[in-house]
Amino acid sequence: MTVTSSPTPVLRDARVPADGMYEGRRTLHRLPEGTDDLPYELFELVPQGRIIGAEVRGVDLSLPLTPELRKELNRALLEWKVLFFRGQGLSSQQQREFAANWGELETNPLLARGSSAEVVRFEKGGNGAPTFENVWHADVTFRERPALGAVLQLHEVPPVGGDTMWADMAAAYDNLPDTVKARIDGATAVHDFIPGFARFYGPEKLVPMQEQFPPVEHPVVRRHPETGRRMLFVNTSFTTHIVGMDRDESDRLLSFLVRQAHVPEYQVRFRWQAGDIAFWDNRATQHYAVDDYAPHRRVAERVAIAGDRPF
Ligand SMILES: [Fe+2]
Numbered sequence: 001m002t003v004t005s006s007p008t009p010v011l012r013d014a015r016v017p018a019d020g021m022y023e024g025r026r027t028l029h030r031l032p033e034g035t036d037d038l039p040y041e042l043f044e045l046v047p048q049g050r051i052i053g054a055e056v057r058g059v060d061l062s063l064p065l066t067p068e069l070r071k072e073l074n075r076a077l078l079e080w081k082v083l084f085f086r087g088q089g090l091s092s093q094q095q096r097e098f099a100a101n102w103g104e105l106e107t108n109p110l111l112a113r114g115s116s117a118e119v120v121r122f123e124k125g126g127n128g129a130p131t132f133e134n135v136w137h138a139d140v141t142f143r144e145r146p147a148l149g150a151v152l153q154l155h156e157v158p159p160v161g162g163d164t165m166w167a168d169m170a171a172a173y174d175n176l177p178d179t180v181k182a183r184i185d186g187a188t189a190v191h192d193f194i195p196g197f198a199r200f201y202g203p204e205k206l207v208p209m210q211e212q213f214p215p216v217e218h219p220v221v222r223r224h225p226e227t228g229r230r231m232l233f234v235n236t237s238f239t240t241h242i243v244g245m246d247r248d249e250s251d252r253l254l255s256f257l258v259r260q261a262h263v264p265e266y267q268v269r270f271r272w273q274a275g276d277i278a279f280w281d282n283r284a285t286q287h288y289a290v291d292d293y294a295p296h297r298r299v300a301e302r303v304a305i306a307g308d309r310p311f
Pocket of ligand 1: 287
């Protein structure tokens with residue numbers, strides 16, 4: 001197929017159609033530039049995708065991590081962006097203890113809680129709550145310090161469906177046309193929970209939440225605090241506009257940028273079984289919970305690790 005869409009005034013690059021989708025080879029670097037691809041000593045790592053997603057075998061997450069194991073798991077997280085651990089069946093407390101190896105746990109007053117304030121519980125499908133995780137997003141980017149990462153465990157899994165997908169936002173950045181990179185270099189965007197959440201709550205809940213979480217500005221391209229990689233940091237759920245750009249141009253550019261998460265070459269898709277754990281780097285990825293399993297139920301619990309201010 002030939003790309004025939006005319007470039008928008010924002011993009012001015014004949015190679016790139018307005019929706020950002022084009023055929024041809026993508027640059028797919030799994031590791032930050034200059035990083036050696038070293039083996040893992042303390043567990044077996046089975047890649048699930050070309051640049052993102054790996055299953056870790058031979059680790060029991062119910063046990064305390066040694067400093068060496070924590071360090072090697074962190075390297076795997078940075079290099080693969082999302083790690084999968086099959087059949088862990090952790091208690092809520094074990095899940096929190098594992099996540100706490102990466103820092104302070106976050107609370108999320110917007111979502112239903114599980115056994116403690118640090119646990120978010122998702123009960124979907126059947127007659128459960130409406131789903132709003134089936135859009136590409138990074139979690140809580142409306143916070144001044146969005147989550148570093150999250151540990152999700154599935155408790156009830158539908159017979160088929162209910163997969164989660166993740167996209168590598170460093171790869172998304174790497175493949176942007178130079179014209180777009182130049183346009184967003186140094187730009188900031190506003191993130192706000194209102195577009196994603198307002199429809200689910202009445203004013204009695206929204207008003208205090210707006211006081212707690214006013215709109216924040218983050219760089220459109222953030223640098224990973226541990227690897228230094230540049231990553232595209234805007235998403236459909238929470239990014240409302242690019243600062244200092246007229247509304248029309250901001251809308252067109254954002255619409256192009258958020259769609260980069262849709263490119264299959266940057267993605268991995270995980271099929272869950274009950275008791276499986278996914279641990280993702282929320283700084284480096286976006287995710288999408290596929291909503292294809294009603295009337296069956298899907299029950300999951302998430303613990304998130306507080307992050308730092310994007311730069
Ligand atoms: Fe999410």
